[in-house]
Amino acid sequence: xQSVTQPxxxxxxxxxxxxELRCNYSYGATPYLFWYVQSPGQGLQLLLKYFxxxxxxxxxxxxxxxxxxxxxxxxxxKPSVHWSDAAEYFxxxxxxxxxxKIIFGSGTRLSxxx
Amino acid sequence: xxVVSQHPSWVICKSGTSVKIECRSLDFQATTMFWYRQxxxxxxxxxxxxxxxxxxxxxxxxxxDKFLINHASLTLSTLTVTxxxxxxxxxxxxxxxxAGxxxGYTFGSGTRLTxx
Numbered sequence: 001x002q003s004v005t006q007p008x009x010x011x012x013x014x015x016x017x018x019x020e021l022r023c024n025y026s027y028g029a030t031p032y033l034f035w036y037v038q039s040p041g042q043g044l045q046l047l048l049k050y051f052x053x054x055x056x057x058x059x060x061x062x063x064x065x066x067x068x069x070x071x072x073x074x075x076x077x078k079p080s081v082h083w084s085d086a087a088e089y090f091x092x093x094x095x096x097x098x099x100x101k102i103i104f105g106s107g108t109r110l111s112x113x114x
Numbered sequence: 115x116x117v118v119s120q121h122p123s124w125v126i127c128k129s130g131t132s133v134k135i136e137c138r139s140l141d142f143q144a145t146t147m148f149w150y151r152q153x154x155x156x157x158x159x160x161x162x163x164x165x166x167x168x169x170x171x172x173x174x175x176x177x178x179d180k181f182l183i184n185h186a187s188l189t190l191s192t193l194t195v196t197x198x199x200x201x202x203x204x205x206x207x208x209x210x211x212x213a214g215x216x217x218g219y220t221f222g223s224g225t226r227l228t229x230x
Contacts, residue, residue: 034219043120043207043223044158090157094219101148102209102219104158 002027004093006105014113015083021076021108023091031095033074034102035065038088047089050074061085086112116142118210120222127198127229135193135225137208143188144210148219149181152205164191198229 005024013019025031032051036044048059055067065076074091091105117140127133137147146165150158162178164170164185172178180202182194191210195202208222 036221041205041226044221046221101160101163103160104150106157109155 002031002093002095002103004091004103004105006089006091006108008108009106010109010111012111012113013081016080019076019078019081019085019110021089021091021110023074023076023105024072025074025091025093026072027093027095029095030069031093032100033065033067034092034094035059035063035074035076036090036092036104037061038090038107040087044090047076081110081112083112083114086110116140116210116212116218116220118144118208118220118222120208120225122225123223124226125228127227129199129229130197132194132196133198133227135195135206135208135227137191137193137210137222139189139210139212139220142210142212142220144185144191145188145213146211147183147185147191148209148211149183149191149193150207150209152207152224154205158207161193195227198227200229203227203229 003026034049035047047063048057050057050067057065063078088107090107092102094100094102119138121136149161152158161176162170162172164183166188170183185191207224209219
């Protein structure tokens with residue numbers, strides 16, 4: 001069955017420190033991959049997406065993600081976090097037909113320590 | 115860029131009544147619409163997928179008679195929660211996709227439903 005796994009429920013990092021949020025997927029073939037951010041009570045904002053090509057993807061707000069086929073991973077990184085980055089982060093995947101649905105991971109809540 | 119307008123952003127209704135949530139694609143034709151539900155501190159769970167002019171396909175465990183989805187036009191899809199109960203209180207989000215746009219999914223801003 002298709003699935004997206006985010007092993008970390010909650011992560012706390014100090015402001016200015018680097019960040020890495022983990023994401024693993026299980027699909028029959030390489031899916032299209034996404035990272036979204038959600039602030040409390042708000043909708044989703046797309047940070048970045050991977051379809052094909054360069055495995056290091058640049059996104060908005062200084063985020064990047066690296067696709068590693070051998071590890072079935074798509075981890076999100078940021079070199080220096082800001083207090084405003086505190087939010088819920090969702091990794092998601094879609095694959096197969098042109099009308100494929102997006103499946104979301106369980107999310108990782110990011111807290112920033114002053 | 116593509117925009118999906120979702121209304122209302124929040125609604126409170128009495129138990130037993132029905133509530134309709136609308137999603138409109140403002141500058142593109144939403145050939146496929148996805149409806150998600152999100153309980154507090156949980157992830158987004160897909161409820162159903164609808165293609166314009168066709169009946170919606172519901173995910174396992176989602177009651178199709180309770181959550182009525184209409185996708186009669188390429189710019190409008192609605193989700194009606196019928197005979198709502200407190201356990202239906204949740205955050206509902208739609209996502210629209212236009213045929214030919216390579217995995218360009220556009221999400222609405224969500225609707226917070228509270229059933230009292």
